Structures are given as structure tokens and as C-alpha cells.
Amino acid sequence: MPPKPKTPKAPSRPAAAPKKKADMPKDPTSSQPTKKKPKIARKRKNDGNDDILAPGMNPKGFVQLHKGEGQVGSYAMFGRRDDFRKFILSSLVLNAYTNSYTDSITIQVRQRDVLEYIRDQEDRMKSEASPIDVYPKQSDNIHAVQRTALACAQLSRQVERASGQWPFDQEQEKKAVSAFEALAGRQASAFDRSDVSVKSFGPFLKYGESDLEPYSRAFNVILCLSWSLSPKVWSKRFENAKWDEEVRFSTAHVPHWMRERDGTKKPAKAPDQATNTSEPPKPNPEVLVSWKMTSLFPKQRELTEWLTEIGLVDNIPSELPITVRPTATRAEVRDIIRAKFQLNQNQAQIATLQVKSSLSNIMKQDWSAVQKELWSGIDSSPVVEMTLIDVV
Structure with a gap:
């Protein structure tokens, strides 16, 4: 089970927007000057010293990125921080979090155990019933693993069905927010929930990913929400006046195997375009x-x-x-x-x-x-x- 949402230590370098004077809110329907380009989120640390991240091949080998918002957001296929934060606070992820943590707040579950259970219990993972109903309250670790596994499977499946945008249901959103706030003790930020972007969790064959990678993405997203519940992290991510400001994740946040290679971005120059033809290759x-x-x-x-x-x-x-x-x-x-x-x-x-x-x-x-x-x-x-x- 993901770590206890009480007071986990805040990440060393949260991706927070630079401080500026607060502006008066503007009417989005009024005429506006040309919209500024989204800012770029700062790198978490020097990419040259990072471990090279590769797609998982067995349950023990999948990445664990939930402490870095830019990393897990990029891993979940989001290019912008504001889109990812709204996705995290949608009923999709709030329900997955509630199903994972209810009755098992004090039980910690390892990602490898969840992925092993999904791999070995494929038929059970097809259930659309509430994970809490399928795996009733118990005090042992196996039931926590089972609930989390089913929550991850359902989240991945629902994301795939959404195909770009989660079908908005006002009552469903209210119910999910209410259950989350009661369990986590945090108030979810208000925003237009009818406009939540949803990205497929894969697997993406062009990156060499296995069938378990979508569930790893779902697990990391749920843990990211849990990690964000720390008072310091929550206040910086979701209680700041600019929590939903348009900010792009930097390339350094993207897991290495998902990055575009330099050679695929720019076509090679023709021989007559070379700047120095006298220098041998x-x-x-x-x-x-x-x-x-x-x-x-x-x-x-x-x-x-x-x-x-x-x-x-x-x-x-x-x-x-x-x-x-x-x-x-x-x-x-x-x-x-x-x-x-x-x-x-x-x-x-x-x-x-x-x-x-x-x-x-x-x-x-x-x-x-x-x-x-x-x-x-x-x-x-x-x-x-x-x-x-x-x-x-």
C-alpha cells in the first residue's frame, strides 16, 4: 500500500511557480492580449547524474517516480503541470485513491506486490465493482494489495476509455470529492471539472513497454496524490493562488526511454549545406x-x-x-x-x-x-x- 498520507517528507525541489505580485482575476470571456506561452517547470536535479530510466520488464523493475511531480506527470503522458494537477483531482484518481486507502491507512503496499497480483490475477482485474466490496475490510497486507491492484486496473481501463477527455458527471465528481476530503482531510481545489484532459497509460510499443506498464503508471499517479497530502507539499501544489497556472514540464522530467532522440528531431543537412566541408567526418x-x-x-x-x-x-x-x-x-x-x-x-x-x-x-x-x-x-x-x- 502506498505510504501513509499523514506527513511524508516534502520533495527537495517541488516544481513551484516563481513568486510574483498577485494579479486580479480576469474575465476569461473578455478580450485579452496575445496569450503568453506556458512557463517551463524547473528540472528536479542535474539530469547528468540521474539514473537512466528504462521500461519495466518484471514487477520489481518498474520505475517509482511518485515523489517528483514533473517526473510522474511526464510518465503519465502529460506535457503540462496544470493539466496533470486537474487530472489528479478528478473523480478518476480521487476514486482510485479512496478505494486504495479506505480501511488500510496504516498498511503499506509495495508496487512490485501490486504488479505481481495484477499479472497473476488477470481475470479478477476485469471487475468493475468497487474494490472495497470485492475485497472487504481486513487488517492484513494481502487485502490491501488486492484492493490497490483492482483500483489500479480500473483506473488504467477508465483512462483508456476516456480517449482524451473524461466524461463529465457533476454528481459523480461531487461524490468523489466528498469521499476523498473525508478520508484525506484535505479540501480539493475548485476548477472546471468538465474540462479534464486524460492521456492513455499505454502500453506504448514504440517505447518497448510491457503490458504491466499502464498499471505502473496508475500506481505512481495514486501514490503521487498520496504524497501530495503532506501539509507542505499540498499547500505549494494545490493551495497556491497559481496552482493551475499553465506550466510545461521540462524534457529533463520525461523518463529516458520516452524521450525523442536528437537524431529524430532535425533532418541532416545536405552536403551542399554543410558549414565546413573541409573537415572530415x-x-x-x-x-x-x-x-x-x-x-x-x-x-x-x-x-x-x-x-x-x-x-x-x-x-x-x-x-x-x-x-x-x-x-x-x-x-x-x-x-x-x-x-x-x-x-x-x-x-x-x-x-x-x-x-x-x-x-x-x-x-x-x-x-x-x-x-x-x-x-x-x-x-x-x-x-x-x-x-x-x-x-x-
Whole structure:
């Protein structure tokens, strides 16, 4: 079950709008000057130091983003913060939250348990009945898992049916708001509930997602609402005068596997359009990536011992070559390494990446400096040493 909605710690950098003098509310029907472009939400932290996020392959490997509003909003396919906040406060999500938390406020449920139950009980997940009626009040964890799983399945299914906009029902909205406010002790902000955007939760085959990804999105959205109930977070997100101001999520909020690649955005220039035809094109160097299993890093040793104990140590190759394009970004290089070494399937993630000849830290050092080193020609056969840790 999602964490207790009492007083969870607020995120370190909530995506709040900059403070300005409060303006008098304007009549939306009156003539207005050209509408300003939506603001861009600030990045949560330096993207260069983030873990590379990949779609889930097993219940343990799905992302958990509920503490970051920009991240979970982008994961739920929303491009704007105001649209996502209104979606969170619609009857769709309020009902899912109420069904998940009723009678089990003190019981915590893990995402992996919910996804495992959905995977193993597919027929039960088709029920449209209230999760509380299907799984009556109990004091043990399994009933909390069952209720949350059914709530996630119903939320995902209802989102898919909405196809862009949730069918507005005034009585349904009032009932959902009343039940939520009674349970959570928070007053939902007022807004035009007939205009709530709804985005499909997938799965999106073009991103390589599995059938469980929509339920992971639903779970993260429910937990995001629960996390927002902290007094500090709630006041900044939903009690601020500009809580529904048009703000776009930044690209850094979008999970890595859902981002557009640089090469797909801009067509390559024709030869006669090149700005410097005298400079020969840079080669695509082959870099040998080596798994440094002897690392003294404690979590690295724990992962190696665990993989050895269960007989999976040979599933991760000790070394593999990769080709690096001149235009490749740091995130793309790490994605290539993760895919080639099948780290997601082996429940591992990259801890460090270092160019062996200079010990340049690919994970933290300025990427342009690392690129310059790789194309300097000093090291004809560059080697990158990698250490891994267990996915927790």
C-alpha cells in the first residue's frame, strides 16, 4: 500500500511557480492580449547524474517516480503541470485513491506486490465493482494489495476509455470529492471539472513497454496524490493562488526511454549545406566496456555475491564492445550499455563508468570533455570500466 498520507517528507525541489505580485482575476470571456506561452517547470536535479530510466520488464523493475511531480506527470503522458494537477483531482484518481486507502491507512503496499497480483490475477482485474466490496475490510497486507491492484486496473481501463477527455458527471465528481476530503482531510481545489484532459497509460510499443506498464503508471499517479497530502507539499501544489497556472514540464522530467532522440528531431543537412566541408567526418569509435567485478564498492560486492549465489553471474558478460556516434549524448551511451549488458533483466544498474586510460568519470564529468578524449586519437582502443549495483 502506498505510504501513509499523514506527513511524508516534502520533495527537495517541488516544481513551484516563481513568486510574483498577485494579479486580479480576469474575465476569461473578455478580450485579452496575445496569450503568453506556458512557463517551463524547473528540472528536479542535474539530469547528468540521474539514473537512466528504462521500461519495466518484471514487477520489481518498474520505475517509482511518485515523489517528483514533473517526473510522474511526464510518465503519465502529460506535457503540462496544470493539466496533470486537474487530472489528479478528478473523480478518476480521487476514486482510485479512496478505494486504495479506505480501511488500510496504516498498511503499506509495495508496487512490485501490486504488479505481481495484477499479472497473476488477470481475470479478477476485469471487475468493475468497487474494490472495497470485492475485497472487504481486513487488517492484513494481502487485502490491501488486492484492493490497490483492482483500483489500479480500473483506473488504467477508465483512462483508456476516456480517449482524451473524461466524461463529465457533476454528481459523480461531487461524490468523489466528498469521499476523498473525508478520508484525506484535505479540501480539493475548485476548477472546471468538465474540462479534464486524460492521456492513455499505454502500453506504448514504440517505447518497448510491457503490458504491466499502464498499471505502473496508475500506481505512481495514486501514490503521487498520496504524497501530495503532506501539509507542505499540498499547500505549494494545490493551495497556491497559481496552482493551475499553465506550466510545461521540462524534457529533463520525461523518463529516458520516452524521450525523442536528437537524431529524430532535425533532418541532416545536405552536403551542399554543410558549414565546413573541409573537415572530415568524425569516425564512430568502438569502445570496449568492461564489467569491473573486483570493485571495492560494497553494493557492487553484494550484487556479485547475489548473482553468484543464484547462478546468474554468467548472465552479465564481463565485457562487450559498443559503437559511439559523434552525436551521441551521455544518456544514449548509457542506454546502449544497459541494453547490451541486459542490466534490467538482471536487476542491476550502473554505478560508475570510467574511461580506463584517464579515469574520466562518464557519469559525472562534463560530457563534452569525455567526447573530446574519445576522439583525440591518443587511445586507439578505448576501454570503459563499469561497476554495477543491485536495483533496490
